[in-house]
Amino acid sequence: MISSSPHLENGSPVMNRNWTPGSWRNMPVKHIPADYPDPQALARVERELAHLPALVSAEETRRLRAALGQVAEGKAFLLQGGDCAESFQEFTPGNVRDTLRLLLQMAVVLTFAKGRPVVKIGRIAGQFAKPRSSPVETRGAITLPAYRGDNINGMGFTPQERTPNPERLLKAHQQSSATLELVRAFAREGYEALSDPRHWKIDHPLAAPIQDSLGFMRSLLGNPEEQHTGLDRLDFYTSHEALLLNVEEALTRLEPATGEWYDTSAHMLWIGERTRQLDGGHVEFMRGIQNPIGLKCGPGMDPDELLRLMDVLNPQAVPGKLVLIGRFGADKAAERLPRLMAATRRDGRPVVWSIDPMHGNTHTAANGYKTRPFERILSEVRTFTQVATAEGVHPGGLHLEMTGQDVTECLGGACAVSEADLSRRYLTHCDPRLNADQALQLAFLVAEHLQTLRPAPAQAA
Ligand SMILES: O=C[C@H](O)[C@H](O)COP(=O)(O)O
Numbered sequence: 380m381i382s383s384s385p386h387l388e389n390g391s392p393v394m395n396r397n398w399t400p401g402s403w404r405n406m407p408v409k410h411i412p413a414d415y416p417d418p419q420a421l422a423r424v425e426r427e428l429a430h431l432p433a434l435v436s437a438e439e440t441r442r443l444r445a446a447l448g449q450v451a452e453g454k455a456f457l458l459q460g461g462d463c464a465e466s467f468q469e470f471t472p473g474n475v476r477d478t479l480r481l482l483l484q485m486a487v488v489l490t491f492a493k494g495r496p497v498v499k500i501g502r503i504a505g506q507f508a509k510p511r512s513s514p515v516e517t518r519g520a521i522t523l524p525a526y527r528g529d530n531i532n533g534m535g536f537t538p539q540e541r542t543p544n545p546e547r548l549l550k551a552h553q554q555s556s557a558t559l560e561l562v563r564a565f566a567r568e569g570y571e572a573l574s575d576p577r578h579w580k581i582d583h584p585l586a587a588p589i590q591d592s593l594g595f596m597r598s599l600l601g602n603p604e605e606q607h608t609g610l611d612r613l614d615f616y617t618s619h620e621a622l623l624l625n626v627e628e629a630l631t632r633l634e635p636a637t638g639e640w641y642d643t644s645a646h647m648l649w650i651g652e653r654t655r656q657l658d659g660g661h662v663e664f665m666r667g668i669q670n671p672i673g674l675k676c677g678p679g680m681d682p683d684e685l686l687r688l689m690d691v692l693n694p695q696a697v698p699g700k701l702v703l704i705g706r707f708g709a710d711k712a713a714e715r716l717p718r719l720m721a722a723t724r725r726d727g728r729p730v731v732w733s734i735d736p737m738h739g740n741t742h743t744a745a746n747g748y749k750t751r752p753f754e755r756i757l758s759e760v761r762t763f764t765q766v767a768t769a770e771g772v773h774p775g776g777l778h779l780e781m782t783g784q785d786v787t788e789c790l791g792g793a794c795a796v797s798e799a800d801l802s803r804r805y806l807t808h809c810d811p812r813l814n815a816d817q818a819l820q821l822a823f824l825v826a827e828h829l830q831t832l833r834p835a836p837a838q839a840a
């Protein structure tokens with residue numbers, strides 16, 4: 380049993396007191412299933428996971444942390460997006476390619492807006508487990524456990540499907556590994572083929588100038604992105620919510636050369652809105668790993684709580700370590716965000732501020748589908764950038780649930796998805812995602828909006 384972990388302070392190893400990859404087990408935890416019928420089978424799977432190879436390397440993870448450090452300094456922008464919940468059923472090479480291509484296209488648009496590099500992170504290769512509002516689902520006279528993500532149980536409304544099955548953890552791990560292989564292979568095929576704006580269908584005034592300037596740059600220089608990407612250098616990173624701490628623990632490895640612990644299940648992990656308790660297991664686990672960490676900040680968070688979480692999660696104020704992901708809802712952001720941003724600005728420690736305009740803007744349509752209106756999503760992003768500019772904070776990133784597929788899950792956008800359209804291609808396993816057209820349109824509108832922003836006069840500390 381490991382009793383403590385080395386941790387670097389001012390370049391020298393110190394003890395990160397009482398932390399081990401398993402110390403979260405001594406704390407209260409939420410949203411981790413406790414109803415596996417065979418706990419011994421679960422323990423066997425956890426041991427098996429602990430012996431599987433790392434999915435990502437510590438070196439790649441450090442590279443992401445450095446890139447996010449640039450975002451914290453206002454020199455780059457973060458784009459993080461992908462499925463609400465990856466699924467076994469929707470996994471095909473084509474789907475992975477389409478989501479990757481969409482993220483790269485959006486990154487091109489956002490780069491053009493501010494002339495700053497865009498750090499690209501997928502909600503991919505591990506985003507399976509979901510915290511649910513209710514532990515059960517009732518249909519008619521039958522009540523069963525809620526669906527909690529393909530690595531826990533199945534979507535089918537039968538007792539067998541809804542029973543947690545540890546074998547699913549292994550299947551999800553295999554799929555994550557295969558997804559990463561695909562991402563690396565597509566990246567090797569070339570950024571240009573994936574992001575080529577000549578194939579965009581979008582009708583937006585910025586599309587033509589972006590196409591022209593990229594065409595000009597490529598004719599002069601070759602593909603600028605390919606100058607520094609290659610076989611061993613992936614300019615695209617993976618992330619998921621670190622919900623199932625038993626899985627994260629199994630994939631957390633000590634790097635002998637540095638004496639640091641890395642969670643090798645993804646480059647970046649985030650703590651969800653429902654599991655960010657200061658005295659809870661999720662915060663305990665995350666404080667010990669060197670990966671960049673996202674922290675969802677919802678309407679209930681107050682500035683003191685945020686600063687205390689920053690003390691625990693990034694005590695050494697490492698740039699690029701902490702990404703604060705606001706998710707308030709279009710109607711609450713203007714009221715709740717300024718005090719949080721003002722607190723981090725006064726505090727002075729480096730953080731990335733990003734916005735998730737999806738989770739606060741969900742409602743159930745009259746026909747029963749969970750959906751999100753494009754206009755509210757756009758409105759929350761605009762409020763975020765306006766508040767950040769007024770507070771003298773860099774509006775550093777976007778966090779989106781989206782897919783490269785032509786789904787009908789969110790309302791509106793240029794493709795004008797209506798409530799009646801929702802049933803046509805509603806494929807998500809949990810929350811509604813922007814489809815490819817809506818996501819690219821959002822990137823254009825955000826790019827246009829960013830170009831109109833003027834920095835506020837310097838703020839007093
Ligand atoms: O993605 C976040 C949550 O898992 C999701 O919004 C929960 O949805 P529910 O309220 O239908 O349980």
Ligand SMILES: C=C(OP(=O)(O)O)C(=O)O
Nearest residue numbers: 620651652653675706738
């Ligand atoms: C569960 C999620 O979000 P939140 O924790 O913000 O509700 C999510 O991003 O998948």
